[in-house]
Amino acid sequence: GDSVTQMEGPVTLSEEAFLTINCTYTATGYPSLFWYVQYPGEGLQLLLKATKADDKGSNKGFEATYRKETTSFHLEKGSVQVSDSAVYFCALSSSGAGSYQLTFGKGTKLSVIP
Amino acid sequence: DAGVTQSPTHLIKTRGQQVTLRCSPKSGHDTVSWYQQALGQGPQFIFQYYEEEERQRGNFPDRFSGHQFPNYSSELNVNALLLGDSALYLCASSRRGSSGANVLTFGAGSRLTVL
Numbered sequence: 001g002d003s004v005t006q007m008e009g010p011v012t013l014s015e016e017a018f019l020t021i022n023c024t025y026t027a028t029g030y031p032s033l034f035w036y037v038q039y040p041g042e043g044l045q046l047l048l049k050a051t052k053a054d055d056k057g058s059n060k061g062f063e064a065t066y067r068k069e070t071t072s073f074h075l076e077k078g079s080v081q082v083s084d085s086a087v088y089f090c091a092l093s094s095s096g097a098g099s100y101q102l103t104f105g106k107g108t109k110l111s112v113i114p
Numbered sequence: 115d116a117g118v119t120q121s122p123t124h125l126i127k128t129r130g131q132q133v134t135l136r137c138s139p140k141s142g143h144d145t146v147s148w149y150q151q152a153l154g155q156g157p158q159f160i161f162q163y164y165e166e167e168e169r170q171r172g173n174f175p176d177r178f179s180g181h182q183f184p185n186y187s188s189e190l191n192v193n194a195l196l197l198g199d200s201a202l203y204l205c206a207s208s209r210r211g212s213s214g215a216n217v218l219t220f221g222a223g224s225r226l227t228v229l
Contacts, residue, residue: 004156032216043118043204043220044157089156093216101147101170102218104156 002027006090006105013080013112021075021108023064023090031092033057033066033073034102038087047075047088080112116141118221120205126227127195135190135224139207145169146188147218148180149204157204163188164210192226200228 007022025031032051036044048057053068062077073090090105119138127133139146145164149157159172163182182188186207192199202225206218 034217036220041222043222044206045220046217049217091156101159101162101172102149102157102216103159106154106156 002031002092002094002103004090004092004103004105006088006108008106008108009087010109010111013110015082015112015114016079017112019075019077019080019084019110021088021090021110023073023075023105025071025073025090025092027071027092027094027103029094030068031094033064034091034093035062035064035073035075036089036091036104038089038107040086044089080110082112082114085110085112118205118207118219120203120221120224122224123222124225124227126229128229129195129197131195131228132191132193133195133226135192135203135205135226137188137190137205137207137221139186139188139205140219143207143209143219144186145208145210146182146186147206147208148188148190149206150174151202151204151223153201160190195228197228200226202226 003026034049035047037047048059050057050066056065064075087107087109089107091102121136147162148160151157161171166182177193179191202223204223205221
């Protein structure tokens with residue numbers, strides 16, 4: 001079945017540091033890939049997405065590129081801020097009948113210190 | 115424009131009891147999905163409703179059931195509660211048939227504690 005593996009946290013960075021959160025997946029067909037963010041006490045918010053190989057999703061300075069050859073969708077940001085502190089989830093949505101069902105990774109907690 | 119709203123935000127039950135959680139989807143959305151998020155874990159898909167029918171179901175027992183109403187709102191019911199049902203229950207909505215059909219809008223969740 002479908003699965004998502006993302007790097008274990010927690011990750012602690014200083015403000016303006018470079019961020020990478022690794023995500024790899026296993027899926028049949030050609031899934032869509034997502035990064036969701038969850039701030040304390042809130043639900044999940046879509047951060048970015050990519051729907052086909054070599055697509056790059058970007059939003060709020062975050063980027064991720066859909067790499068079919070390595071089945072990866074790593075999240076990056078060049079300079080993190082304290083306000084980026086949250087839990088980040090990588091997820092996939094399989095093509096076909098399951099297109100509305102998301103499979104999530106376990107999440108990576110990011111803490112950014114001033 | 116209201117997003118996805120869920121109620122109640124927090125509730126405490128005891129083992130063996132039953133619980134009903136409610137969800138109103140984002141305006142313009144017609145599909146509702148429910149997810150269970152245990153502490154420190156990613157959300158897990160429970161089921162999805164469209165046109166008042168359960169369309170897809172994850173690996174959850176029959177104790178978990180749901181309903182969708184003509185106004186697209188939805189309920190999640192859990193019977194015979196177990197301690198392991200303690201979790202954040204997330205409702206998500208989307209619009210079937212749109213180009214962004216697999217982009218879900220999530221509510222803030224209902225935090226269920228089973229004692």
